[in-house]
Amino acid sequence: MKFKLYYWPSIQGRGEFVRLALEDAGASYVDVARLSQKEGGGVSALMAMLAKHPSPVRPFAPPILEMGRLVIAQTANILQVIAPRLGLVPADEASRIGAHQLQLTIADFVAEVHDTHHPIGASLYYEDQKPEARARSKLFRAQRIPKYLGYFESVLAANKKSKGRHAVGRASSYVDLSLFQVMEGLAYAFPKALKRVAKDVPLLVALRDRVAARPGIAAYLTSPRRIPFNEDGIFRRYPELDV
Amino acid sequence: MKFKLYYWPSIQGRGEFVRLALEDAGASYVDVARLSQKEGGGVSALMAMLAKHPSPVRPFAPPILEMGRLVIAQTANILQVIAPRLGLVPADEASRIGAHQLQLTIADFVAEVHDTHHPIGASLYYEDQKPEARARSKLFRAQRIPKYLGYFESVLAANKKSKGRHAVGRASSYVDLSLFQVMEGLAYAFPKALKRVAKDVPLLVALRDRVAARPGIAAYLTSPRRIPFNEDGIFRRYPELDV
Numbered sequence: 001m002k003f004k005l006y007y008w009p010s011i012q013g014r015g016e017f018v019r020l021a022l023e024d025a026g027a028s029y030v031d032v033a034r035l036s037q038k039e040g041g042g043v044s045a046l047m048a049m050l051a052k053h054p055s056p057v058r059p060f061a062p063p064i065l066e067m068g069r070l071v072i073a074q075t076a077n078i079l080q081v082i083a084p085r086l087g088l089v090p091a092d093e094a095s096r097i098g099a100h101q102l103q104l105t106i107a108d109f110v111a112e113v114h115d116t117h118h119p120i121g122a123s124l125y126y127e128d129q130k131p132e133a134r135a136r137s138k139l140f141r142a143q144r145i146p147k148y149l150g151y152f153e154s155v156l157a158a159n160k161k162s163k164g165r166h167a168v169g170r171a172s173s174y175v176d177l178s179l180f181q182v183m184e185g186l187a188y189a190f191p192k193a194l195k196r197v198a199k200d201v202p203l204l205v206a207l208r209d210r211v212a213a214r215p216g217i218a219a220y221l222t223s224p225r226r227i228p229f230n231e232d233g234i235f236r237r238y239p240e241l242d243v
Numbered sequence: 244m245k246f247k248l249y250y251w252p253s254i255q256g257r258g259e260f261v262r263l264a265l266e267d268a269g270a271s272y273v274d275v276a277r278l279s280q281k282e283g284g285g286v287s288a289l290m291a292m293l294a295k296h297p298s299p300v301r302p303f304a305p306p307i308l309e310m311g312r313l314v315i316a317q318t319a320n321i322l323q324v325i326a327p328r329l330g331l332v333p334a335d336e337a338s339r340i341g342a343h344q345l346q347l348t349i350a351d352f353v354a355e356v357h358d359t360h361h362p363i364g365a366s367l368y369y370e371d372q373k374p375e376a377r378a379r380s381k382l383f384r385a386q387r388i389p390k391y392l393g394y395f396e397s398v399l400a401a402n403k404k405s406k407g408r409h410a411v412g413r414a415s416s417y418v419d420l421s422l423f424q425v426m427e428g429l430a431y432a433f434p435k436a437l438k439r440v441a442k443d444v445p446l447l448v449a450l451r452d453r454v455a456a457r458p459g460i461a462a463y464l465t466s467p468r469r470i471p472f473n474e475d476g477i478f479r480r481y482p483e484l485d486v
Contacts, residue, residue, distance in 0.1 A: 053401040056341030057411070060348045060394050072340055074347040081340060097315055097324060098299030104317040104347075105303045111354060119362045120375065121382035132363065132375050139364035151303050158296040168300070 003029035003082070004066035006049045009042070011233035012181075012226075014075045014110065015063040017103075020177040021079055023220040025086035031225070076103040083174045090169035099168045102155065102175045106182060109148045113185065114234045116140045116241055126231075126238070137241035141193040145186065149201045152179060156203040164203045165210070172214065179204060180211035185235035190242045246272035246325070247309035249292045252285070254476035255424075255469075257318045257353065258306040260346075263420040264322055266463035268329035274468070319346040326417045333412035342411045345398065345418045349425060352391045356428065357477045359383050359484055369474075369481070380484035384436040388429065392444045395422060399446040407446045408453070415457065422447060423454035428478035433485045 003022060007015030009031070022029045032049075035041025049064055049071070059073030065082065072078050080100050083089035089099050114122075119136040120129040156164045167175040183204060186194045198205055211217055220226055229235055246265060250258030252274070265272045275292075278284025292307055292314070302316030308325065315321050323343050326332035332342050357365075362379040363372040399407045410418040426447060429437045441448055454460055463469055472478055 053397075056337040057344050057398055058394075058401060059344070060351075060391075070337060070340065072344065074344045077340065077344050077347055080343075094299040094313060097313065097320065100323075101300050101302070101315065101317045101320050104320055108303075108354070111351070115358065115362075119358075120378045121386070123382060123386055132378075135363045135375075139366060143364070143366055148303075151301075154296075155300055158301060 003027055004032050005029055006032050006046045006064040006066070007062045008046070009033040010227065010230070012185075012229060012235070013063075013233050014107075016181055016227075017075050017106075017174075017178050018063050018065060018078050018082075019225070020181060020217065020220070021082060021086060021088055021174045023225070024172075024177055024214060024216040025088060026216050027082075027086055076100060076107050079103055079174045079178075086174075088172070088174040088177070090171070090173070095169050099173055099175050102152075102167055103178060105148075105151070106175075106178050109144075109182065110234055112140060112144055113189070116189075117236050117238060126236075130240070133238070133241060141190060141242065145190065145193050146197050146200070149197055149204060152182075153201040153204050156207065165207065167207075172211070176207060176211055177217070180208050180217070183208040185229070188229040189235040189237055192242045246270060247275050248272055249275050249289045249307040249309070250305045251289070252276040253470065253473070255428075255472060255478075256306075256476050257350075259424055259470075260318050260349075260417075260421050261306050261308060261321050261325075262468075263424060263460065263463070264325060264329060264331055264417045266468070267415075267420055267457060267459040268331060269459050270325075270329055319343060319350050322346055322417045322421075329417075331415070331417040331420075333414070333416070338412050342416055342418050345395075345410055346421060348391075348394070349418075349421050352387075352425065353477055355383060355387055356432070359432075360479050360481060369479075373483070376481070376484060384433060384485065388433065388436050389440050389443070392440055392447060395425075396444040396447050399450065408450070410450075415454070419450060419454055420460070423451050423460070426451040428472070431472040432478040432480055435485045 005015065005018055007013065032041050033043055033046040037044060046062060050059060052058065054071035055069060063075055063078060064071060064073045065078045072081055089096055116137045117126050117133050118129065119132045126133065155167055159166060159168065161170045166172060167179060212221065231237065248258065248261055250256065275284050276286055276289040280287060289305060293302060295301065297314035298312060306318055306321060307314060307316045308321045315324055332339055359380040360369050360376050361372065362375045369376065398410055402409060404413045409415060410422060455464065474480065
């Protein structure tokens with residue numbers, strides 16, 4: 001099965017959660033908008049996909065994954081569909097429901113991360129909402145980071161099957177990969193805040209390190225396919241938001 | 244199958260999307276936190292559930308649905324699991340993926356609605372973030388309501404199978420019920436903004452009216468089980484945010 005991913009070519013963003021799953025599994029995929037226009041890529045290919053009404057339902061926003069005759073949007077939805085095919089989720093229904101539940105909670109957290117620099121509106125520049133971004137980030141650092149990371153830590157601790165090494169079941173799943181990305185993103189955007197909470201979430205820190213060492217992920221992270229974090233993405237390093 | 248729903252007893256909130264599905268299907272369910280403490284209900288019962296580590300994974304937040312031995316959180320996740328059992332989604336995989344994709348986009352919209360009155364932080368009172376709420380709501384009314392409703396309208400229009408009468412497939416699904424709730428919520432919180440856009444989304448308006456007339460929903464809406472919209476929920480009527 002060859003996958004086609006449609007996502008913004010210059011940021012990690014929400015597409016990165018899908019890229020990590022594909023890379024970890026060694027799946028064959030094309031990151032369409034990163035190809036040249038000559039090769040049928042570029043942002044115009046992404047825009048064309050967004051304007052279409054493919055099956056089953058037109059996407060509202062990227063990431064979008066094309067898989068045979070299916071075109072799937074919404075990050076957690078994509079992961080839920082591809083994970084069984086990639087061997088990245090346990091087979092039983094309860095574990096799959098639990099994995100998806102966790103991924104949706106990660107999605108909620110990611111939306112909150114985005115709004116730390118865009119609390120008034122995504123259509124305005126960050127520079128036009130800096131005081132509000134500072135106010136929102138202050139609460140985000142003091143309350144939301146500890147609350148979410150504490151929650152994920154408790155989920156790891158409660159997963160006796162894996163002795164706290166995996167979010168769901170006995171083996172690595174897409175949720176582990178997404179938790180890695182959350183930790184990496186926070187280390188980039190909120191290094192001081194993360195440092196303050198790190199001692200309280202040792203299982204998450206250890207999980208991040210283990211995921212980084214997985215063969216597919218380690219190869220990916222040092223390849224040109226891994227776009228560096230930058231100030232167009234969701235996790236942005238604005239020192240004034242991490243005091 | 245008897246369902247137990249755990250959600251805040253005094254608001255519609257995100258739990259309402261689950262209530263609507265259960266009510267439309269005539270399912271047997273208990274809205275646990277709305278029972279008295281004597282009956283094992285109240286907010287304390289909800290809090291006890293949030294503190295537990297049930298199977299498969301501890302919930303981060305309500306709504307939570309208990310179904311036999313499964314305890315499921317995240318609104319869209321709950322709906323995805325119960326819909327096949329309630330006859331509220333087509334049987335084929337593509338339609339289910341599409342329905343879930345739409346529900347996740349509705350969830351994104353609902354999160355944006357919440358942040359119109361809480362742009363800086365959910366832990367602060369609305370009164371402590373009123374100027375920011377006005378700024379965010381202005382963009383929300385001008386850009387986000389037309390964008391989301393225009394998108395949902397285009398999905399209805401593209402669903403030739405139902406001649407624009409349903410979001411997915413040939414019959415009513417949980418997505419139709421959720422779109423009804425979105426339209427009802429906007430009519431309560433942003434009546435002026437909705438009026439401006441209504442003429443551009445005739446299929447959505449017609450869908451809302453048809454859902455309201457479905458027997459299970461019509462009975463529910465006039466029952467004491469339907470909590471009125473209020474200023475503790477997600478859709479809040481603050482006239483200064485709808486000018």
